[in-house]
Amino acid sequence: MILRHITIDAGNPYVLAQFWSTVTGWPIADGDVPGDDEVLVVAPSPVPSLLFIAVPESKSVKNRVHIDWVPTERTRDEEVDRLLTLGATIHEDHRTPEGPGWVTMLDPEHNEFCIERSLAERSA
Known part of the structure; x- marks a missing residue:
């Protein structure tokens, strides 16, 4: 498949x-x-x-499936900032002071998606 x-x-x-x-x-x-x-x-x-x-109906409950994105040209935090300027919003912030974690965001129709750390951040 x-x-x-x-x-x-x-x-x-x-x-x-x-x-x-x-x-x-x-x-x-x-x-x-x-x-x-x-x-x-x-x-x-x-x-x-x-x-x-x-x-016809609007979104009313949490998505059962969502997409996790890994930035390729920016850090996680830079990508979160860019997406905020495009109209996304932060739903839940799971970043930790030590650096790991992710941010769950909502698109303009409130579908959840996550932004994880970039591969460069993970290997550092």
Whole structure:
């Protein structure tokens, strides 16, 4: 089997896809436009793409699955700061004074995701 997409329910698929496209640097699929019920953020192979699908109800409980991200061009804290400027919010801060830990954040539609330490931080 191959994991093709990670599918995320959305109130506004295009707006949420724009947020995640900016976060990841991955493009929105050609032909996907505002108002579409499905919008794809295309990841580089072999990484699964992010598919946003319109649903009528808003998010009401904690996600049962979420994505953990490891920054490649910034430290964990720099990435958290960048995501805050893009519209994410901090949900839970699990950083420790010694350096380890992660930050659980919310995207603009309140889907949880985590930012972990970068590989460089882990090897230091």
